[in-house]
Amino acid sequence: MTAWIAICRDSAGVTAHAMEGARHLRHAKGIDEAAALAHLAFDAGRILHIGDGPPDSLPAAILPQGGHGLPGFVQDSPADVIGAQVRLWIAGFLRLHRDWDGVICAIDGDISHWLHLSAGEAISAQSFLTQQLVSALGGTVPPARDALEDSLSRPERLAAHLRAAQVSNRRDALTGHLLGAELAAARPYWLGQQVAVLTSPDDPTGHAAALDAESVPATIHAPSELVAHGLAALAGAFGLDA
Template identity: 30%
Template sequence: MVRPDWIAVDWGTTRLRVWAMQGSEVLENRSSDKGMGSLSRDGFEPALLELVEDWLGDQPIPIIACGMVGARTGWAEAEYRHTPCTPLDPQRATRPQVNDPRLDVHILPGLSQIDPPDVLRGEETQIAGFLAQNPDFEGTLCLPGTHCKWVIITDGRVEGFHTFMTGEVYALLSRQSVLRLTIGDAKPDRVSFLEASAQAATNADMAAAGLFPLRAAALLNGLTPEQGAGRLSGLLIGSELASAHPLWHGRRVVIIGAPELSSLYAGALTQAGADAHQLDGGELVLSGLTAAATALTRNT
């Protein structure tokens, strides 16, 4: 029988992941498709209990949670801490009301920036996990995804960050615009991607000017869906690199995210002359949650 001394929770929009923890050791892990986006406010506690109830004893157990569970439409809205600041402060976690007294839930706060206005939620835990393993890091973290976050790290603090909606724009264009007839769900061809990203990284206007030619090239020149996907992705990511130039130029950059998407960013950045390194972000959330649990225990 698994009896953890605390439970780690990563609750995103589409997925819920939980780990039974003994200190920093994982005893067991589970997941479900009951992400924030599919739940009403009174559905969060039952969704959590479905996964963890047999881990619970008779006494309250600390549950450290991050991600969209703390969004305005989540279980309970967690605050945004203003940067510059450390990535995590578990003492400022939000404590949602629960019906089961065995659940001692702490939802970690996100981060915000006033000028230019920006917010992040969930990535702060990945950042904390990275810094727990690399405490002397100075430079920029790039966290690709639906919304890509560029985060400046100095002295173990988040100095500032900037969000680009590149992944969402790609999804909209490839699935809902005329380009769906050219690209659909094709995987990006890497050669086409690198060619387009090189063009757009030095001229951000290429992203807008090069869109319809993708459809025309499919009709006239035999452009394949994979080549079209590569060029579209390259134009958008290259344009992002052009806009984010002050955030990565002359800095060490670590790309944290899913391997396939991170590889595209790493290729585009290296081609543009950046000192870029790729890291799988899968385990960093758990490392950050562990750091938060340790800090919470130390201060109680």
């Protein structure tokens, strides 16, 4: 088995993962790559960078064919960029759920990415800044169901709905209206599809609760538990598991 290291960057710094073929051994964090590697203390002949290289244009395979790392995704219309970290999560999810077709709602910080997957490819995407608006307006979770329904059925009245919730000091309604508008815009993705939400189990943004309120059979998967599986999938794609 090939010993290799995966380098992942996020807003908190850098994480280095020690891999032996498809087996995840351990990880270490640091403020930069050098610090993470020093803490990892692992000798490997190859390092793959998650986020390396220009992004792949959608539609694209989740797992790249060759190269030196895992880039993110880019889409021309609607204009979008999806980080390589989300792509890694999806690779891990598909390794656990082979031949799965449907829609992924991946919560990456304060951005929600909806991606249509089919035959191991990301076909299209639509992303939202809903959580940034929730934070700016002081919304809380779980979202109010009546507010969710109002803005899902009448998204054109979102600004008026938000003002009413603000005046009434209903912070859960602020979140409900914003999520309702997002679900209205993302309806072509989730309607009639099986949906997986990649987020913390406590559903901090309320997306899973919003889908449940609409009787959408969505499952929740913690991104932290998908990373090792995503790296194992990468090992296969890059021939590091032989």
